[in-house]
Amino acid sequence: MASKGATLELAVLGLLQETPLHGYELRKRLNLLLGWGRLLSYGSLYPALKRMLRAGWITEVASVSPGVSRRQRIVYQITPEGVKFFGDQITDSGPAAWEDENFNMRFAFFSRTNADVRLRILEGRRQRLQERLDRARTTQRGGRNGDRYVTELQRHSIESVEREVRWLTDLIDAERGSQVREPHRHQLRTSQE
Template sequence: MVSRRAHLLEFAVLGLLHEGPTHGYDLRRRLNTALGPFRALSYGTLYPALKGLLGRGLIAETADVPGPTSKRPRVVYELTAAGKEHFADLVARADASSWEDDGFDVRFAFFARTEHDVRLRILEGRRSRLEEDLDRVRDASTRSRERLDAWTSALQQHGEEQAAREVRWLSELIDAERRHPTDPGPQP
C-alpha cells in the first residue's frame, strides 16, 4: 500500500514536470522551496519515487549534455503522454484528501492547472474543515481556560487566531473564485 505522502509526492513531481523537463537536483530544489510538506525531502525519497513513475511509464528519462564542471551527463526527467493524462486525472479530483492539512498546500500549488469547479470544491472543503476544527478548539479552550497556565493559554489563542485568519483567507479566495472563475488567481 502506498502512503499518503507518496501520493502527494507523485502528484507534486508530475505537476512540476508538467511545467517542463528537469533533472533530479532541480526537481528536489523546487519541491523543497515551493511545497511545504516536502521541505525535508531527501534524494533517498525522491529517486525511488522517480523510479516508480518511470516503471509505470508516467515519466521518461534522457541524458543531458554534461556541463563545464560536470564529468557525466545529468539525467533529465519529463512527462510522457500517459503521465500528462494521469496528472490531469489527479488534478481533476476533489476529495477529502485534497483539503486535509498534508494535501491542501500541494493541491493549492497547482491550482493554475485545476478547473474552476474543482478549485472551488477544494477551497470550500478546506474552509469547512478548518471551521469545524476552530469550533472544537474554541469549545475545548472555553472548558479548560481556568486550568491553563499563561503560556499554554497564549499558545492556544495563537492557534485559534491562526485558524481564523486562514478561514478568512479561504473565504476571500472562494468569493473571488465565484466572481471571476476564469481569472488566473489571487494577486500576489
C-alpha cells in the same frame, strides 16, 4: 486509493509538465513550491522517482547538452501516462484534496485546475479548518487551562486558523466573483498582473 500518498508524485508530475528536469533541480523547485518549513529530502525524492519510473509516469533521459561538456545528469521526462495520471488527479476534488499535506500543492496547480474544482477544494478546505476550530474552541473552554503559556499557545493557534479561514473566504469570493464579473477590492486581484 490512488490519492493516498501521491502528493509528492503529483507535484513532480506538475513540474515535469512544464519542462524535463533532473533530481537536484526538481528538489529545489519542489522546496520553492511546497516547502516553507521542512525541506524535501533526497531520501524521499529518489524513491518517489523510482516508483514513478516503475509506474511508467516518467522516463529517464541522459542529458548531453551541446556547447559545454556537461557532467552526468539524469533528466526525468513525463510520459503520456504521467500526463493522464496528473490530469485525473487534478480533476479530483475529493476529501484528500483539502488535507493539510495536499492542499498547498493542489493550490499551487490551480492554474491548471477547472474553476468548479477549485471552488470545491477551497470550500472543503475552509470547512475542514472551521471544524478544527470549533473543536479547539470547545476543548479549550472545557479543559484544564491552569497554565498561562499553554493557554497563550492555544489562543495563538486558534487565531492563526481563524486567519486562514478568512484567507480562504476571500479566495472563494474572488473565485465566485471572477466567474461573473470583476471582484471588488480584495487581496487577490484577478484583473491584475
